[in-house]
Amino acid sequence: MDRLWAPWRMEYIHAPKSSSDSCVFCENSIEGNNEEKLVVFRGKTSYVMLNLYPYNNGHLLVAPFDHESEFDNLTDPVQMEMMKLVSLSIKVLKSAIQAQGVNFGANFGNVAGAGIEDHLHFHLVPRWNGDVNFMPIIGHTKVMMDGMLETRNRLADGFQKLHL
Numbered sequence: 001m002d003r004l005w006a007p008w009r010m011e012y013i014h015a016p017k018s019s020s021d022s023c024v025f026c027e028n029s030i031e032g033n034n035e036e037k038l039v040v041f042r043g044k045t046s047y048v049m050l051n052l053y054p055y056n057n058g059h060l061l062v063a064p065f066d067h068e069s070e071f072d073n074l075t076d077p078v079q080m081e082m083m084k085l086v087s088l089s090i091k092v093l094k095s096a097i098q099a100q101g102v103n104f105g106a107n108f109g110n111v112a113g114a115g116i117e118d119h120l121h122f123h124l125v126p127r128w129n130g131d132v133n134f135m136p137i138i139g140h141t142k143v144m145m146d147g148m149l150e151t152r153n154r155l156a157d158g159f160q161k162l163h164l
């Protein structure tokens with residue numbers, strides 16, 4: 001399998017790890033500036049946001065509002081809404097930014113490779129033909145941020161169009 005090369009992820013790897021009492025998924029679960037938080041859609045129990053350190057343009061994260069590390073500890077309604085948001089996200093990635101494929105996955109627990117293990121989340125990485133070839137060209141942080149806000153707005157519009 002081809003691997004995406006995402007040099008800006010070094011920023012994440014070298015960023016100071018937040019203390020245990022500040023959790024980005026809990027912070028972003030609170031209603032507020034969705035654009036600043038790169039939140040794309042809020043459901044009843046879970047929400048969808050752009051990954052600040054994406055593997056590809058449009059890399060989405062689906063997380064529950066609950067600060068929970070184990071998927072099997074979530075209640076049935078939360079589990080169901082998370083899966084529903086995964087399905088809607090795939091739809092939106094296809095319609096709003098013309099994704100040709102999507103990688104979907106999750107890492108539960110540190111040993112499984114989770115970056116933030118205390119608050120579980122699903123990854124959805126949109127893919128296009130040839131994306132592994134052009135990815136290394138993107139590198140400048142400012143360009144990335146502008147691009148991410150634009151992507152965030154396109155995806156948020158995509159969710160709106162689903163008339164949820």
Ligand SMILES: [Zn+2]
Nearest residue numbers: 023026067119
């Ligand atoms: Zn949390």
